[in-house]
Amino acid sequence: MTDIVLETRGLTKYYGGVQALEDANFILRAGEHVAVVGDNGAGKSTFVRQITGVEQRTAGQIFFDGRETNHAGPLEAREAGIETVFQTLALADDLDVPSNLFLGRELFKFRLGPFSWLDRKTMRERTLEALKTTAVKIPNVDNPIRNMSGGQRQCVAIARTAAFASKLVIMDEPTAALGVQETAQVENIIRGLKERGVPLVLVSHNLRQVIDLVDRIVVFRRGRIVASLNKGETDGNDIVSYITGVKGSEPAHG
Ligand SMILES: Nc1ncnc2c1ncn2[C@@H]1O[C@H](COP(=O)(O)OP(=O)(O)OP(=O)(O)O)[C@@H](O)[C@H]1O
């Protein structure tokens, strides 16, 4: 038995000549909450996109839930149990909140060959429940997403993640666009995931948030993992010195 939920070995991604991610060796254990930090362009979102199958890696291996994986796309990763809030949101503008929550996993009243009947009532009820447990306030769930503010959209995406959280949650800058109250709500959602034992990878520039919330902080610099710092053995200054390169000239295991 291993308690490793996610592991990457030598994970590497080039965009043409740009080495966005270089030999990332990373381990996430059961129930663990890990932050991924680093300057703009350090490779954090690239790392997330490889794990979630949004892009195909240049080299390296990914192990999830005890097996080597090769997710062809985000839906496949989601089916395997990885729920992700992407930095650039993947919500459907024309659809209302329930349709977005259930995008790709719609509930049906019946399905028979080409004929199907969506179970809108149940999806709407479950949406209201999900929003309630996450304390996210959306004025009207029947409005299309396009009529909502950036912060409200982000809240819908986070509610979706928390509602369906199964084996792993990944959030890429979940609170970057949020106000004070919404940020506090999202942080509560994250604490709830911790209580439920759902492991988390949290990409964030907010060091106060990171130190508050997670067990361990992994620092990316110029596409490489340069440090893995346990909470309690580090502080804001220490983290910043790894981000900026004052410390950590050697690649590290994350
Ligand atoms: N689709 C792409 N095509 C070419 N280069 C890319 C692409 N996506 C990212 N890059 C480059 O890869 C590097 C890493 O980008 P990435 O988005 O992973 O950074 P990040 O750490 O998430 O930064 P931020 O904190 O600003 O979100 C950057 O140099 C970026 O310009």
Ligand SMILES: [Mg+2]
């Ligand atoms: Mg990013």
